[in-house]
Amino acid sequence: MKQYFKNYFRNFDYGLLFVYILLMLFGLVMIYSSSIWVSIIQYDANPNFYYNRQLVNIILALILFTVAVITPYRRLSNKSILGLLLAVMFILELWLLIAGNSVNGSRSWISLFGIMNFQPSEFAKLFIIIFFAGTFYRKSVNRGSMQLLTFDDVSYPLGMWLFIVLVVGFETDLGALVIIVAIALVVVITSGLRGKTLGRIFGLLSALGVVGMIGILIFKWDTVFNASRRGRITSFIDPFSDPLNSGYHVVNGYYAIGAGGLEGRGLGQSIQKLGYVPEPQTDFIMAIIAEELGIFGVSIVILGLGFIVMRGYYIAMSTKDPLARMLAAGISTWIGLQTFINLGGLSGLIPLTGVTLPFISYGGTSILLLSVAMGILINVSTHHKLEKRK
Numbered sequence: 001m002k003q004y005f006k007n008y009f010r011n012f013d014y015g016l017l018f019v020y021i022l023l024m025l026f027g028l029v030m031i032y033s034s035s036i037w038v039s040i041i042q043y044d045a046n047p048n049f050y051y052n053r054q055l056v057n058i059i060l061a062l063i064l065f066t067v068a069v070i071t072p073y074r075r076l077s078n079k080s081i082l083g084l085l086l087a088v089m090f091i092l093e094l095w096l097l098i099a100g101n102s103v104n105g106s107r108s109w110i111s112l113f114g115i116m117n118f119q120p121s122e123f124a125k126l127f128i129i130i131f132f133a134g135t136f137y138r139k140s141v142n143r144g145s146m147q148l149l150t151f152d153d154v155s156y157p158l159g160m161w162l163f164i165v166l167v168v169g170f171e172t173d174l175g176a177l178v179i180i181v182a183i184a185l186v187v188v189i190t191s192g193l194r195g196k197t198l199g200r201i202f203g204l205l206s207a208l209g210v211v212g213m214i215g216i217l218i219f220k221w222d223t224v225f226n227a228s229r230r231g232r233i234t235s236f237i238d239p240f241s242d243p244l245n246s247g248y249h250v251v252n253g254y255y256a257i258g259a260g261g262l263e264g265r266g267l268g269q270s271i272q273k274l275g276y277v278p279e280p281q282t283d284f285i286m287a288i289i290a291e292e293l294g295i296f297g298v299s300i301v302i303l304g305l306g307f308i309v310m311r312g313y314y315i316a317m318s319t320k321d322p323l324a325r326m327l328a329a330g331i332s333t334w335i336g337l338q339t340f341i342n343l344g345g346l347s348g349l350i351p352l353t354g355v356t357l358p359f360i361s362y363g364g365t366s367i368l369l370l371s372v373a374m375g376i377l378i379n380v381s382t383h384h385k386l387e388k389r390k
Contacts, residue, residue, distance in 0.1 A: 092120035108121055282362050338358055
């Protein structure tokens with residue numbers, strides 16, 4: 001065991017670790033800077049309110065990260081672990097259906113015994129990656145090759161995925177829905193299944209997707225296309241047509257970005273965080289970063305997240321282990337797509353959907369589960385380096 005850990009940490013991916021820690025600490029500083037006015041004026045709380053809570057979240061996240069780093073990733077294909085994750089996912093989704101809380105038009109939160117608010121859709125992103133990868137890998141070991149898997153072999157995880165998509169869709173958490181669908185598709189594509197099986201999977205998913213969307217539109221029309229979401233589409237097309245209502249978020253985000261310029265106003269000197277940009281510590285935190293730190297602050301975030309995503313895809317493309325390939329590709333897609341959706345909404349490239357910026361935005365659920373994902377990715381990377389050295 002001693003020799004194992006000696007070799008493990010000799011080949012440890014310290015580059016990913018450094019960027020992960022840097023982004024979390026940078027995000028913590030920016031959460032403190034962006035949330036002071038919100039804490040005092042809107043919630044009549046201590047100016048350190050969000051900073052203190054995020055600090056606790058980061059400490060807990062580092063504990064989970066450490067567990068994920070030192071636990072060999074192949075154990076994620078263990079039948080007992082997959083069964084436990086499935087039970088937790090099922091309970092969370094039922095809990096959400098029965099007693100979910102609505103935030104900004106999406107009924108996507110549950111209260112965990114009054115201790116913290118938890119977003120099951122965030123857990124679903126990690127669950128889909130592990131459950132798909134672990135189940136496919138177990139089936140391939142039994143069959144002798146991933147190429148020998150049939151559609152019947154993979155129908156079980158696809159059924160669970162469909163259940164999650166329907167729950168998240170009916171709760172109208174559209175941003176999470178897009179990410180969950182994309183993650184599943186990427187894991188399936190990188191699994192190594194033969195073309196015939198992939199064709200049947202994509203045919204079924206396309207048909208179910210159309211039926212599901214029709215069902216959501218029929219039964220959830222008023223929720224999906226409520227005034228808030230119609231306003232997001234209008235603001236995406238022309239935010240300045242209604243700058244005080246539907247375009248308010250985007251327009252003030254533009255003002256913040258434009259005011260920052262190349263050098264920024266200086267740390268703590270943002271004007272837009274003083275009641276103009278709603279919830280500046282979460283979805284619009286990049287606007288405050290741009291205003292206070294200019295292109296330097298923006299570059300730290302984009303280059304850091306870009307490094308994680310590209311490193312993950314490199315691992316996925318270079319490893320011969322199908323389990324490692326699916327895990328790395330799924331995690332990279334999650335982080336990359338969520339970053340694109342957050343920044344795309346802020347910059348007006350796509351409609352606002354309300355997803356956090358990975359490792360930067362305030363949020364306990366997000367930082368905890370993303371840290372587990374990073375622990376798995378570093379674990380995969382380290383074992384990949386060990387295998388290459390052997």
